[in-house]
Every structure is written in structure tokens, then in C-alpha cells.
Amino acid sequence: MKHRLKFTGKKLIRIGILLLGVSLVTFLLMCASPLDPLQTNVGQVALGSMSAEQVERLEAYWGVDTPPVQRYLGWLSGVLQGDFGTSLLYRQPVMTVIGERLGNSFLLLLAAWMISGVLGMALGVTAGAFRGKWPDKLIRGYCIVISSTPAFWLAILLLMIFSVWLGWLPVGLSVPAGMAAEAVSAADRLRHAILPALTLSITGVANIALHTREKMIDVMESDYVLFARARGESELSVVLRHGLRNVSLPAITLQFASVSEIIGGSVLVEQVFSYPGLGQAAVTAGLGSDLPLLLGITVITAAIVFAGNLIADLLYGVVDPRIRRGTARE
Numbered sequence: 001m002k003h004r005l006k007f008t009g010k011k012l013i014r015i016g017i018l019l020l021g022v023s024l025v026t027f028l029l030m031c032a033s034p035l036d037p038l039q040t041n042v043g044q045v046a047l048g049s050m051s052a053e054q055v056e057r058l059e060a061y062w063g064v065d066t067p068p069v070q071r072y073l074g075w076l077s078g079v080l081q082g083d084f085g086t087s088l089l090y091r092q093p094v095m096t097v098i099g100e101r102l103g104n105s106f107l108l109l110l111a112a113w114m115i116s117g118v119l120g121m122a123l124g125v126t127a128g129a130f131r132g133k134w135p136d137k138l139i140r141g142y143c144i145v146i147s148s149t150p151a152f153w154l155a156i157l158l159l160m161i162f163s164v165w166l167g168w169l170p171v172g173l174s175v176p177a178g179m180a181a182e183a184v185s186a187a188d189r190l191r192h193a194i195l196p197a198l199t200l201s202i203t204g205v206a207n208i209a210l211h212t213r214e215k216m217i218d219v220m221e222s223d224y225v226l227f228a229r230a231r232g233e234s235e236l237s238v239v240l241r242h243g244l245r246n247v248s249l250p251a252i253t254l255q256f257a258s259v260s261e262i263i264g265g266s267v268l269v270e271q272v273f274s275y276p277g278l279g280q281a282a283v284t285a286g287l288g289s290d291l292p293l294l295l296g297i298t299v300i301t302a303a304i305v306f307a308g309n310l311i312a313d314l315l316y317g318v319v320d321p322r323i324r325r326g327t328a329r330e
Helices: 002-031 037-041 044-048 052-062 068-080 094-129 134-147 151-165 186-220 223-230 235-272 278-287 291-319 321-328
Strands: none
Touching: 002 068, 002 291, 037 052, 068 291, 094 134, 094 186, 094 235, 094 278, 094 291, 134 186, 151 186, 151 235, 186 235, 223 235, 235 278, 235 291, 278 291
16 A cells, blocks of 8 residues: 555656646647737727827736746646646636636547447457457447547537437527526536537547457457367357456556547537537637636646546556556565
């Protein structure tokens, strides 16, 4: 137990350093952006009609008149005290905006993560077990097509089919338009989340399935599987007892590594469906030069991804005791 805590502590320190690097890179990219916060959010015509004092107040509000080093150190000092600042566009605390948007995206991201993981592993195991046969060719063809298909194009296609042509599902948003918040039911939220979640699930399946297929092929060609077949074990028993057990570790890695892909894909998908989630807030913050909000979203999402990788590392010891013993000797 002591060694596991030591291992976790080292990982947390690395995560802290990585988050610092992520925030610094994000800040530098925003500083290098050609977008002028005043012209983007106020407009050139409105700026021309303002007095010098009004322009100075706007520059102070958007931080244009503050040196970049001072701005970043001021933001970092606030974060270390638990204050991510105030959103310049929403005029609310950054964590309040992130909490609301993450709450909208949570069901969407969780459903896509679980469906893509389970379905991807099932397809990968099936393709590896039937290597060279029609199930393998069908699954590989599907994965290659999907992996080369942009997420936003697939989202538009599903939107046209199920919302415009068939009329089965809503066109966009996370709740029915014009409905009071207290009147929105869980079923309404679920219906609005189906298409975005389906889009993210379809695009997330391909990589997991292809990687699992390769690992499954290696297992099926191993000596211990050959020995199991020589003992008279059925093909189904070989796949379930030896195949699934030995592809479980790579599957855990792929499953938690796919968190970053799903979060990244949600940025485009939420834009297509006008879904008011964290991805859409990130786009709005970037285009609107809302530096505190964009930094907050970047750090929080990066922390979620790093936490997923940490959980995967800890689960390794549960799945395979040899890894747990190897970690303990470090």
C-alpha cells in the first residue's frame, strides 16, 4: 500500500508539472493570436465612436494594457489560491461557467466514452479472432472509413438523416427551445444528447477496434494459445479465456486514452448541434479572446485526461498482479 501511494504521489507531481506547461502554452498561443479583443467583441465602428477614456477602460478590462508576464503570473497566483478568475464574456466566475457547461457535457461524454470503449473492444476481439475472414474484413473496412471521416461531417450527416429527413430527433440544443428550465425533463435532455453522443461514439470506435484487433492477433498466434488448442479447447473458450484476458491491459490503456479524443471531438460536434457544452464554451472563449475562461477550460480538461491515465495505471495492478509487484519494487 505504501508503495502504491508513493507511485500515485509521483504521478500527481508529474500531472501538476504538465498542467503548468499546458497553461503556459495556451497563454502563449492566445498572446500570439491575431485577434484583437476590442475589435472582436466591440467592433471597429463602435471603437471609432468612443472617447479615449472609454477605450482605456476597455483595454484595462480585456487586459490589453497589461504585460503578458504580469497577466500570466497574476492568473497563476489566483489559481494556486483556488480562484480561476472571472470570464470576460459571461461575467461570471470561470469555475461557475465550467461547472454549468461540464454538467451539460457530462452525460454526452460519458455515454460516448462507454459505448465506444465496449463496442470498440468487442469489434476488435471479433476481428482478431476471425482474422482474414469476412467479419474481419467488414470490421476493418468500417474502421478505416470511420477513422478517415471528419467528426463534423458525420455529425452533419446524422443531423440531416435523423432530424431533417426522418424528424425522429431534435435538430440541436440540449433542451427544447423556449421551454422553461423547470419544465425540462430527463427524457428531453436524453433525446437532445442522442445524436451528439452517437457521433462521438461512432468516431471513437475505430481506433480502439483496430488496436484491439492487432493485440488479439498476437495473442491468437502465441504459443500458449497453440497449446490450448492442442489440448482440445474450443475456439470460443480460447477467445474468452486467453484472448480477452491478454487484451484487457491494452484495452484499459486505449479506453482511458480515448478520453482526450472524445473531449477534442466534442468541440466540433457541439458546434454542429449547437449543444451548450464545454466544447462550445471553449470555441466561444477562443474566438472572443476570453483568456481566463479558455485557460480554465484547458486546464480542467487536461486534468481530466491526465486523471484518466492515472486511473489506467492504477488499474493495471488490479488486472495484472505482476505489474503491481513491479511497481512496488520501483
